[in-house]
Amino acid sequence: MKKVFLASLFATATTSALLSAGVMTVAAPTAFAQAAQGSSDQITIKDPAEFNAYQNAITQTSPAAKASACESFLQQYPQSIVKKTVLEQLVQADAQIPNNTDKTIDAAQRLLQLEPNNLESIYLIALLKKQQAAANPGQAAQLLDDAAAMASKGLAATKPADVQQDGWDKQTAATFPVFYSILSNDQLYSKKDLKAAVDAFRTELEWMAKNNPDLTKVPPGLNDTLLLGQTYTQLTPPDMINGVWFLTRAENFAPANFKPQIDKQARYWYKRYHGKEDSFEAVLAASANSVFPPDGFTIAPAPTPKDIADGVVASTPDLTTLALQDKEYILANASKDNADKLWATLKDQVAQIPGTIMSVSDDGTQVKIAVTDDAKADKKPDFTINLKKPLTAAEKTKLAVGTDETNLIGTFDSYTQNPEEIIMRDGELQGEKKTPAHKPSAAHHRSSSN
Template sequence: MKKVVVASMLAFATSTLASSYMAMAQAPAQTPPNNAAGQGSQPSQITIKDPAEYNAYTNAMGQSSPAAKASAIEQFLQQYPNSVVKQQMLEQLVASYSQAGDNAKTLDAAKRLLQVDPNNLRALTFVVYLEKAQAQGNQQQLDDAAARAQQGLTAQKPAGMSDADFEKLKSTATPIFESTIGADDIAKKDYKGAIEAYTAELKSYKDPAETTKGPGLVDTYYLGNAYVQQDPKDLVNGIWFLTRAAQYAPPGQYQTQIEQAAEYWYKKYHGGMDGYDQIKQLAHDNLFPPDSYKPVPAPPPPSPQDLAHQAVTSTPDLKSLALADKEFILANGTPEDAGKVWDVLKGVTAEVPGTVISATADSVQLAVSDDAKQSQKADFTINMKTPLKTPPAPGTQVTYIATFDSYTQNPAMIILKDGAPKTAEHKAPVHHPTHHHSAAR
């Protein structure tokens, strides 16, 4: 799946997740303190003995706007750095900054709260969420967020919080923690760990409807993708969760691309699309696979080498084979069959479209075949005739004109030389890799 799809789905999820954080920020904190100069206090409450400190406290807590309240709390903490209510005031500071929409100050306040109360569940949740959101490819920051998430999963209820409030807070925090652990595992290609985390996340939602939107929907997709990326692949579960995500993805381009991925893996597993409509309905109605979900695997196909040989022997003119079929034979055929195909390719200049996997000024690695695109692995290397001024970014769709130069069978790679980006001046390509022979399927 293209990164743009994931990024767009994450953007779609943000508003839903933000509402959960607002509710968490507004949830009651621990019992407020009493003033010893007043009518006494209950044994479970903290008492502020200094009237001036108490007045400063009540002034801060009485502010109506989040920004004014945060400012008053900061002044209180500066004036009374060792106050008996420091922890409670930091909790209120986190909530105030969050309600004001200031993520940077929310994160700073939450980290200050963790210095006072290292296992504070509310603070851990804010830190995990914001550090994950800010990571943007920073593996160390994502690792730190995941470590705090693990800590948050075992946090205990504080004495000043009711069981109901703590359970409510946990119901918001747990999916966030598991999602962050899953994201960290995905970034490190630990697909087994990601599967465990995302499964735990989906199970933690009190209402299964929460998995049909926002972060729950995005991570349903991630779970399905983890199943098909792990080695060995678990296509039965991968198909299920990709299909489930496709049923609820926002209509349009992103839903279409997720559907295409689910259908690709189903066809690869089953050998055809019969029975898939029933699976779509099951996935729509069930978060996890029911007992009735039993996709039938296709009969064992001919070996790749047999398919390659059939393609060579059944094609009078090997030049007429689609580029995808030639690639398949080069990668899987016997030396004799691969040699026959290479004889008609070597030295030929052709148009090669694909998805960029990596690129430098002198060389671009492309995923050209459907298998390569789904696996996000390069199967073509284009060595440039003239260095590129701006190498294309990974994931970009490009087309080059280049001359077939050599190939390797293990790893499967076709290498072309004298590459140049396709321009309006170039004529139609020699080969059209759009029609697939049975050998490439």
């Protein structure tokens, strides 16, 4: 199963420390979002040299310069009262430097040692591990597992004391969709547990539907809606009703260049389950208005071979008028009662059986032929004719494997539904060629899923 599209949310908010002119104090930090600021507490740095080094580190405008200055400060003052503040600045600076994934993860892990519930660090590690998994197929499973472990930590995190509630709410709103997505993708791609993946995707979408339904219309919610639909179709047995719903839901909000790909998938599974495309547009329209299928939503399944066979019996007053292929289809697929009802009209009757020769026994007493179009296509016999007397050498030559023969006759003797086979007795090869009474088949056909 391949992703059709995926966009990552990666936004690192920058903050500025508030320095009082001439006073060696700084505002209490909140590194992840401006909205998380609001504490009026102040931290006093007593050592002027330490204060100058701190001020130098946090006022650098270049991410690379800030990262370097922060690292120098932490090495020089490992027990500083502003260690957490500088680590927060380091995490943000490292995250803005291209191709700096390992250092960003390292800085974030160091910050977590001081503040285990720092959501920015948890978020960065989880997201960067997921990105590393995509870039390193050989290590993808372990990296995804690592990302998922960090995502679980993020979902369980509690608000740090120096983060305001409204800021925390904004942080969770920004990060939880990504955490849920990582957990879902880990079940699908690393653990390869389709049922668990379905449950994880649904949990993700339930959270979005409750907190902000619009998140399901953009990545990662939109992409995971598509993956959920695809995963439903791969279950054993497949759940095509839910599969079609979430595929059409994704189609509604996908970028224009991806809509045809998703539409093709959705229509394929709809037709495979329903038998035809009628009412597909109604499902497409309904899924645009709801993240999940409404109560009572269903898609009528296509009629089964049994439905078709029983329907023909019910609608045919005289079963003897049916074409031979229709009779065989009913014997193979109808309920036992309906099959026996038809067999009562065939038993001990003599008939001409046109078909393709599949085999002739060495002693010339039995011929197997393929009569229906399906049997011919599969090159499997569906009729066995036991002959009155062995075939002559000339007759054996005439009944070469693969040739079509219309002059075989026999008496209906028995049948089996599984495997599908009709047994004839007292068979013979007529000397004269007679045109068999054979009407176009109304019921027997190969089921199509395309």
